[in-house]
Amino acid sequence: MPMLNSPQGYGSLTKALHWIVAALFAVQVAAGLVMTRLPDESGTARDAIYNWHKTLGLVALAVALVRLWARRAGELPPWAPGLTVLDQRIVHHAERGLYLAMFVMPVSGFVYVMAGGYGVLFAGVLALPNPLPRWAWLALAGKWTHIAGALLLAAALAAHLTVVLRHTLLHSHGLLRRMLPGQ
Known part of the structure; x- marks a missing residue:
């Protein structure tokens, strides 16, 4: 199987990055929901979750950059048989939303x-230098952009999953197999 996409199908690098991003999104959403609900008194545990959320956000940004490079370096395979024009539009717009979220979420969080003034303790050990001044309105803009990015992610992911699951489970077109390793 080729590493990059080709007219014959998605490349192994694309497939690996797809599932890595999916796992990172799942972990980040779960961590975000947990950490924002923990009371301030939870102290060290809450701080650890926040730091890992920030670390994985930066890792996700790096993975997104590699994914974008791989996408541009290869050639997209043709649309899967069985997708209607409406399905193709939904997938196209959902994919754009997902790519946008892959960049907006970590950048706005950063x-x-x-x-x-919270900073990032990368992997719990490396304090990253802060390139920004402490600026309340910029922090607030980052926070609300992060929240808007989460809503964009949710909408795009729902659209993406709806098409994939409908064609995989109801129509048995095997759409999901196109992105599975070894296929």
């Missing part, structure tokens, strides 16, 4: 924590 702006929020840096302009807010």
